[in-house]
Amino acid sequence: MVSPKQDLPQGTLDMLILQVVALGPIHGYAIARRIQQISRDVLQVPQGSLYPALHRLENRKVLKSAWKASDTGRDAKFYSLTARGRRHLEDETASWARLSEAVALILQTAKGETP
Amino acid sequence: MTWWHRLWRRNRLETELDAELRDHVERQVAEEVRSGALEPVARRRARLQFGGLDQIKERCRDVRGTRWLDEIWQDLRYAVRLLAKHRSFTAVAVLALGIGIGINTAMVTMFIAHTVRGLPVANADRVLLLSTQDDRARRLGFSYADFEDARTASRSYEGLAAYTGVAAVIGDDDQPSDRYQGAYVSVDLFRLIGETPIAGRDFNADDDLLGAPAVAILGSSVWRSRYGADPATLGRTVRVDGRLVTVVGVMPDQFRFPNGANLWLPIAQMPELLERPRDVRGLDIVGRLVDGVSLEEARTEIDRIGSTLAAAYPASNAEIRFTARPINDRFNANDPVWDRFVQIGFIVLLVACTNVAGLLVMRSVSRTHEVSIRASLGATRWQLLRQLLVESAVLALAGGIVGLGVSTVGLRAIRRALGADGLPYWIEYTMDARVFGVLSVVCLGSVFIFGLMPAIHLSKTRSRGGLTAHGFTVAGEMHTRRLTGMFLIVQVGLALLFGAMLVKDLGEYRQSEWAMRVVDPVDLHTMWISLPGRTYPTDHERHRFYDRVTMQLDEIGTIDDVAVTSAVPFAPLGARQRQVALDVTAASMPDTLPSVLTVRVDDAYFDTLGLEVGTGRDFNQLDGTPGHASAIVNRRFADIHFPGTNPVGQRLQLHSGTMDDVTPWLTIVGVAPMMDQRAGPVPDPVVFLPSRGTPPVTAALIVRSSRTLTAVTAVIRETVQRLDPDLPVYRVRTMAQVLADARGGPRMSLQLFFVVASVALGLAAIGLYALTAHTVALRTQELGIRMALGAERGHVRWIVVRRVMTHVALGIGAGVALSTVLPFDTSAPTLAAGSALLAAAALAAASAPMRRATRFDPATVLRWE
Known part of the structure; x- marks a missing residue:
């Protein structure tokens, strides 16, 4: 099941992770699945990037983690947002919105001028 | 989880990381099995998709930010094992460094004690000492009248207090009278410099009134030696200079302000205090600045008060200016001899460092092989360099520990030699944050001085692919030779300086011995009385x-x-x-x-x-x-x-x-x-x-x-x-003792110079010997080949002598140049004597390997490759 793979732009992985984690405590595998599902299989997060990113965010105290019993019966590491993470996510989303708006605007204008 | 936690809980982190990644794989397998795949197939696919587990783990570890520490920890263990293996090398290097760092630390400790630390007064920079200056800029004290006027007029101080040293005789009915250093002080002096009695009370305003009952505060050593630390001493009446005085307090052990005082009397008791004319300026004044008043403001104010008084009392004050300075400007020595001590301390350290650097370069020849292998196995240049620097740091640390011991023992010996009264009371040769700071910086800095160059030298090995049998390459050898040559020059230069200094100090010592011999001290006794x-x-x-x-x-x-x-x-x-x-x-x-x-x-x-x-x-x-x-x-x-x-x-x-x-x-x-x-x-x-x-x-x-x-x-x-x-008879000494005391101070510093300079000269000479022997030994093969090709023995000797002498000559040149730059009094004859001595040492060092080289069987030499 190799889906059409789309590389993530630099820095957006963190934001996506935060967005997914914001919905409630969640473990690494579920994060990867959730991103894949929500993006309708367009975005696939390689494990080689996911876990270093999770650990980095945790070290920066944007995420916190706890080992809890999961549906499989084994303990899994559940990540959740810290207060700082919540603020961070808001900032990131806002600036991402501004950025994509601006990019979209430029693209439209460019199309308009050179048909 | 903080950085420290991540470092210390490494094992737990590792387990968790493993569990987390495994969980991921298990979930993926489980999901695929649910959607119909066979478990072994699903597992294989999940593994493939997941990629290298260990690579991911590595990347997660990188994120922790503690990787470099792990690596340094590895380097550290390796360095310690290596140093433990080469025991004699390590011992020599650590000893040399220990002596260098120890002498340096001792000198810095003394320097700080004498010129930086000052009186143990809380917020000493807020305590000012006021004095006056005459028209020839000579510093004088205050007269009592000027002091009272200044005290009334000034607003910058919490209070102004006067003091003046005095020697006083304490008499009791039950024991012979004795004489002590003491001081007349304003009643608020102790409060202003933040001292309180350990027993009894401080002076108070009532003691300051004229005609108040006479009181005194004793130093704790008098209290102990004369009154057996009896609490009943408080309230006891004693005779001070024949006058009945009540003891009201005892000051702490270390407090002897201003000059080894052991007895304090309120200034109001000073005979004829009020009758003293305005131009008798025997009082020192201290004041503590009110919060928020700067030194500059206080100076301006006291200068203004001085001018006002000069206008009011032209007869006595016309040419007198009032000045203020922080109290420790006065109590800290301003003697250039301390600067010289510190300079010498650093030069000895430099000699020791050059020595160790020479040793490291010498050893680098035998390590080329090891380094080549590590380089071939993929170690980067930085990793090689770091490994070598960590080794140097371990050496420096060991040297620092030995040095601390050397300085502690040395300072204790110096302190003992100075005698109980040899130093002002506030000077203690103790370690403090400043000394420790200097020590640490010195240890760290020395790593770079002695470790960096050999390390760079060795880490270059990689580019030369030195994987030949002995790890020798001609280019490497040339480079090593150039480096050792440089260290030789530095050693000779520094050794020359010390040699010249030694000769000069010895000369001075002789001269002062001679000048004192005019009086024959036999049968002469001295003692003092004071009326x-x-x-x-x-x-x-x-x-x-x-x-x-x-x-x-x-x-x-x-x-x-x-x-x-x-x-x-x-x-x-x-x-x-x-x-x-x-x-x-x-x-x-x-x-x-x-x-x-x-x-x-x-x-x-x-x-x-x-x-x-x-x-x-x-x-x-x-x-x-x-x-x-x-x-x-x-x-x-x-x-x-x-x-x-x-x-x-x-x-x-x-x-x-x-x-x-x-x-x-x-x-x-x-x-x-x-x-x-x-x-x-x-x-x-x-x-x-x-x-x-x-x-x-x-x-x-x-x-x-x-x-x-x-x-x-x-x-x-x-x-x-x-x-x-x-009337006590005091300071009883034979003339021989007086003579010994007189020589004591200068002899002490001469001896100190003598010891330090000898140690440094010894270090430099050993370094010179080792380096010379080594450079000659490095060329043994070349010389053997020359011999095999029919060179004359004399010619081969000349090649060696010429090379050694070139270095020595360059070193002597460097030493002479240094002697003009550094503030050492050296003269042409002493420099010449030192040069001759060093040249001889270098020749002696070269002779043994030279003889060996000229006696080699050419066949053996050739088979070395």
């Missing part, structure tokens, strides 16, 4: 007392001679420094007059010492009486001021402090031999004045007797106390 102003208010009474003492002593058979003087030879105590104006230059009196020491002596002084007044005559009964204003000068004075002419019959005048304090013109009647009044390389010019005119308040008795000091002292004490029971 209180209360019982001996005038010259007449003092004179009568001295006359009666000497007359009574003259009648005692065991005493051959006795003299009364204001100062004993070889000790500056009691000799007064004054300026001298000479009749011959009276026409154009210069602005700054030359200084002399003046000593008041009676007509038995020179006889008692066994000296003869060479030119002219000794004092007689008439000198000092009205109409007989005369003086005797010493040979040194005559040589300076009357070179080539006879000073007898010439006239001189003595000035001191303000210009008003001037003696009448005195006629020189004789020239005394050149004996030292105080220790030093050059004797001082001394003017002897007849004590008959103005007998000293505090006088030394010099007694010639073949009896022991104890016996002589008993006789003198009995005679003196028969005349005045409250």
Whole structure:
């Protein structure tokens, strides 16, 4: 099941992770699945990037983690947002919105001028 | 989880990381199995998709930010194992570094104790010392009247307190009286400098009132030695200079302000305090600044107060300015000798570092192989360099620990040699944050000085692919040779400096020994008495007392001679420094007059010492009486001021402090031999004045007797106390002891220089020897080949000698250049002597490997490759 793979732009992985984690405590595998599902299989997060990113965010105290019993019966590491993470996510989303708006605007204008 | 946690809980982190990644794989397998795949297939696919588990783990570990520490930890273990394996190398390097760092730390400790730390006063930079200055910018104290006016007028201080040192006799009915250093102080002095008594109470405002009951505070050592630390001492009445005084407090152990004081009296008790004229400026003033007032503001204010008083009292204050400075500007030494100590400390360290650097370069030859292998296995240049630097750091750390021991032992020895009274009370040679800071910086810095160059040198190995049998390559060898050559030059240069300094210091020491030998100390005894102003208010009474003492002593058979003087030879105590104006230059009196020491002596002084007044005559009964204003000068004075002419019959005048304090013109009647009044390389010019005119308040008795000091002292004490029971005889010493004390200070610092310079010279010489031997040994093969090809033995020797001598010559050049840059007094002959010595050492070092090289069987040498 190799889906059409789309590389993530630099820095957006963190934001996506935060967005997914914001919905409630969640473990690494579920994060990867959730991103894949929500993006309708367009975005696939390689494990080689996911876990270093999770650990980095945790070290920066944007995420916190706890080992809890999961549906499989084994303990899994559940990540959740810290207060700082919540603020961070808001900032990131806002600036991402501004950025994509601006990019979209430029693209439209460019199309308009050179048909 | 903090950075530290991540470092310390590594094992737990590892387990969790593993569990988390495994969980991921398991979930993926489970999901695929749910959607119909067979488990082994699903597992294989999940593994493939997941990629290298260990790579992901590595990347997660990178994120922790502790990786470099893990690596350094590895380097550290490796370094320790390696150093432990090469024991003799490590021992030599650590010892050299330890000596270097130890001497450096000791010097820095002394420097900080003497010139930086200052009085142990809380917020010392907020405590100011006020003083006055006359028109010639000479620093004076305050008069009591000026002090009171300044205290009333100033707003910058929490309070101003005056103090002045005094020696006082404490008498009790149940034990003999004794003399102590003390001070008259304003009642709020202790509060201002943040000191409180350990027993009893501080002075209070009532003690300051004129006519208040007389009280005193004792130092804890007096309290212990004289009163057995008895709490009942508080409230006890004792006699201070014959006056009844109640003890109200005891100060802490280490507190001896201002100058080894052991007794404090309120300044209101100072005799005739209020009658003192405005131009008697004997008081020192301290004040603590009010919060928010800057030093500059306080200076401006005190300057303004000074000007106001100058306008109000032109007769006494016209030329007087008031100044303020932080108290420790005064109590910290300003002597360049401390700078020199520190410079020497750093140079010794540099010698030690060069030594170790040389050792490391030498060893690098045998390590080329190891480094080549590591480089071939993929170690980066930085990793190689880091490994080598970590090794150096371990060496430096071990050296630092040894150094700490060396400095502790050394300082303890120095402190003991200085004696109990050898240092002002506030100076302690202890480690503090500053010393420790310097020590750490020195250890770290030395890593770079001695470790960096060999490390860079060795880490270059990679590019040369030195994987030959012995790890030797010609290029590498050349480079090593160049480096060792450089270290050789530095070693020689530094060693030369120390050699020259040593020669010079020894010369000075000889000279000062010689200058002191004029007086034969055998059978001479000295002791002091001090006549209180209360019982001996005038010259007449003092004179009568001295006359009666000497007359009574003259009648005692065991005493051959006795003299009364204001100062004993070889000790500056009691000799007064004054300026001298000479009749011959009276026409154009210069602005700054030359200084002399003046000593008041009676007509038995020179006889008692066994000296003869060479030119002219000794004092007689008439000198000092009205109409007989005369003086005797010493040979040194005559040589300076009357070179080539006879000073007898010439006239001189003595000035001191303000210009008003001037003696009448005195006629020189004789020239005394050149004996030292105080220790030093050059004797001082001394003017002897007849004590008959103005007998000293505090006088030394010099007694010639073949009896022991104890016996002589008993006789003198009995005679003196028969005349005045409250008069202690103190500072009892044989002339030999006086002489030893006088040499003590300078001899101490000379010895210190001697030890330090010898150690440094020894270090440098050993380094020189090792490096020379090594550079020659490096060329053994080449020399063997030359021999095999038919070179003459003499020619081969010449090649070696030429090379060694080139380095030595360059080193000597560097040393001479350094000696002109650094503030060391070296002279051409000492430098030349040092150079010869070093050249000889280098040749001796070269000779053994050279002989070996010329005796090699060419076949053996050739088979080395």
